[in-house]
Amino acid sequence: MLDFDYCNPTHISFGKNKIAGLNKLVPENARVLVLFGGNSAKKTGTLDEVIMALGERDIIEFGGIEANPTYETLMQAVAVIKEEKIDFLLAVGGGSVIDGTKFVAAAALFEGEPWDILLNWGNNVIQALPFGSVLTLPATGSEMNSGSVITRKDIQSKRSFMSDHVFPKFSILDPTKTFTLPTRQVANGVVDAFVHIIEQYLTYPVNAPVQDRFSEGLLQTLVELGPQALNNPTDYDIRANLMWVATMALNGLIGRGVPHDWATHMIGHELTALYDIDHARTLAIVLPSLLDCQRESKKEKLLQYGERIWNITQGSEEQRIDEVIARTRAFFEEMGIKTRLNDYDLNYTHVEEILTKLEFHGMTALGEHQDIDIERSRHILERSL
Structure with missing residues (x-):
């Protein structure tokens, strides 16, 4: 730790x-x-x-x-x-x-x-x-x-x-x-909290099992209760637990003593600023592709995340990581959130615009290893199309 x-x-x-x-x-x-x-x-x-x-x-x-x-x-x-x-x-x-x-x-x-x-x-x-x-x-x-x-x-x-x-x-x-929140906002809240946790958890191991288990418990709660919240808008216990998970996801506790990523957020911010896409939806667009591009540097934690959150234990390491990314994307889609740039009428031309803004804002060394440069951001965005 x-x-x-x-x-x-x-x-x-x-x-x-x-x-x-x-x-x-x-x-x-x-x-x-x-x-x-x-x-x-x-x-x-x-x-x-x-x-x-x-x-x-x-x-x-x-x-x-x-x-x-x-x-x-x-x-x-x-x-x-x-x-x-x-x-x-x-x-x-x-x-x-x-x-x-x-x-x-x-x-x-x-x-x-x-x-x-x-x-x-x-x-x-x-x-x-x-x-x-x-x-x-x-x-x-x-x-x-x-x-x-x-x-x-x-x-x-x-x-x-x-x-x-x-x-x-x-x-x-x-x-x-x-109770009266629109479904869209509830879904956004669940995905936003989910990615907040991922940014602090899915990096590389530093022998911090307390923080890992805290994060995994929060992720499991979101996976379980997120879809239920859409179908049971006035269930007090569901909404109470989601509210507390979202607070715990970013009150600083689970992020102490572990490395952070935040590249998904930095790239997502440009999507919101340029095209006014909901913040949580930009995260759902970027994260699966980022995990794919960063699979080698995140391998140990990706496999741990897959086993503990999605019960993925069979197949080669590459196959398990593929399934981890697919299950993450599927969860966002289950919450009613599209996960591709072209779902928001964006194409290769827009990728260049996003990259220009990233460079202008100095976002040229992102991620827990600061190895996501403009070219790596290009790969992430192109895989998000």
């Missing part, structure tokens, strides 16, 4: 009717900016429930944060914060709203051009406004980590940052808030 430090300061309040506890979680004299996405938070009554729970505090609402939160929209929220002297933020929504709120929290107190936060991966963030979240869409784990991904529309750039200053102070996870 590799050496590591681990600290996660986020308070999790999990279960039914936990929104009522906001009154105890938010400072009594806070001026609160409530950030949310589209109309779903209003239509489902969640936003009204939040406002009621905040009591007599001064509250301003800021809606319209996109599914891929944009720098342009978030800077409008920063302007509101400065004008209204806001001192606490509350995100109500899924990972996109929470990611956006993290950037707003950092940008509001940042001296200089806030885009530099993204250009420097958050290493220049020295302070941020405190914030909490009410999670309505389990997928990204943003409710319990310090990472954020932001899109800038004018230059078609999607970048991420991390900072210990943007851990949520608390996050409320009420599984009943997921």
Whole structure:
């Protein structure tokens, strides 16, 4: 196992009717900016429930944060914060709203051009406004980590940052808030969480059986419950377990002491920025082909993954790896997510466009061994067609 430090300061309040506890979680004299996405938070009554729970505090609402939160929209929220002297933020929504709120929290107190936060991966963030979240869409784990991904529309750039200053102070996870989610969003959430785990697990062995078994248990839960969630939208136990898996997938725990990959995410980000494909769907496009191209460097963990998750024990090593990749792709398809670029009307011409963006953004040495250069990315994308 590799050496590591681990600290996660986020308070999790999990279960039914936990929104009522906001009154105890938010400072009594806070001026609160409530950030949310589209109309779903209003239509489902969640936003009204939040406002009621905040009591007599001064509250301003800021809606319209996109599914891929944009720098342009978030800077409008920063302007509101400065004008209204806001001192606490509350995100109500899924990972996109929470990611956006993290950037707003950092940008509001940042001296200089806030885009530099993204250009420097958050290493220049020295302070941020405190914030909490009410999670309505389990997928990204943003409710319990310090990472954020932001899109800038004018230059078609999607970048991420991390900072210990943007851990949520608390996050409320009420599984009943997921009952009304569209099937597409549920499927996206399952696949997003699945690939988050894979990025931290399916690399190379470092004698970390504790982390491996944690990851494998989470993967097995997603494989078992993911399809059930599509067919049983109001089953509390299914939704509760999926919500907690998505949080555990990216709250930092399973990734401590092991190498990470994240190449699937970096390539996927370009697909979203260029063609507005759902984040999870870009991951489902890229991962199977990446595993195929990286089969030699990932061989030991691919075989372990195949045996422990898919019960693949027969055949030669190459045959077993072929089946592992096929089963992974089939799981994504079972969740209703297409896994080929041509399913999204993309072809060889678009591959060149993606590669140009990868090179422009410096994504020329990806993966746990940093051996995925532009030419290897080309092979991955071409196999994804």
